[in-house]
Amino acid sequence: MNGALDIxxxxxxxxxxxxxxxGGIGLHRFSEFYQRTHAASVTDTAGAGLMLLGLMFQGGLSxxxxxxxxxxxFLFFSSPAIAHALVKAAHGHGLALxxxxxxxxxxxxx
Amino acid sequence: MYVAGMAAIVVTxxxxxxxxxxxxxxxDRILAVNMFGTKTVLLIAVAGFLTGxxxxxxxxxxxxxxxxxxxLAVLRFARFGNLARDDRKADR
Numbered sequence: 001m002n003g004a005l006d007i008x009x010x011x012x013x014x015x016x017x018x019x020x021x022x023g024g025i026g027l028h029r030f031s032e033f034y035q036r037t038h039a040a041s042v043t044d045t046a047g048a049g050l051m052l053l054g055l056m057f058q059g060g061l062s063x064x065x066x067x068x069x070x071x072x073x074f075l076f077f078s079s080p081a082i083a084h085a086l087v088k089a090a091h092g093h094g095l096a097l098x099x100x101x102x103x104x105x106x107x108x109x110x
Numbered sequence: 111m112y113v114a115g116m117a118a119i120v121v122t123x124x125x126x127x128x129x130x131x132x133x134x135x136x137x138d139r140i141l142a143v144n145m146f147g148t149k150t151v152l153l154i155a156v157a158g159f160l161t162g163x164x165x166x167x168x169x170x171x172x173x174x175x176x177x178x179x180x181x182l183a184v185l186r187f188a189r190f191g192n193l194a195r196d197d198r199k200a201d202r
Binding site for chain 1: 129
């Protein structure tokens with residue numbers, strides 16, 4: 001396999017892995033549910049996108065790359081839909097936003 | 111490089127599992143399980159390239175669709191407590 005393509009793949013894979021781990025840490029560091037959806041969305045877009053892009057360089061112009069594009073397309077359509085449905089369900093279920101707390105910063109009266 | 115990527119994915123999967131275990135609300139758990147499913151797709155894709163069998167990407171595609179449908183079904187169950195309820199009546 002070509003050396004330059006290997007380097008590009010390694011950089012993209014490691015960058016994507018870094019985004020995944022950062023999102024996983026954010027899942028524990030954020031204090032409420034609506035902020036945690038932000039951390040989970042990072043792993044679904046940046047992490048998965050970079051890693052699949054890195055694998056595409058190894059696949060070349062073939063059926064493998066087409067399948068990777070399919071996986072990426074499905075993730076890019078399903079991930080925002082899931083995030084929207086999840087937050088809408090949580091909001092409809094009565095889960096309070098932290099920003100709604102009047103005693104938080106003092107400027108919530110407006 | 112594949113091993114490094116897989117290690118990062120596995121670490122993220124364990125973090126998501128921990129959040130699914132301790133999550134205070136049911137929506138935290140659904141979020142973590144959905145994230146776990148997405149990481150499963152990535153893990154299958156990278157493992158296919160690591161072992162030189164990229165045909166495993168077919169499994170990754172199926173996992174993506176099953177994860178999407180499964181999460182929506184669980185969300186609907188958590189919202190209505192019933193998978194077969196009529197929306198037009200439930201919203202009134």
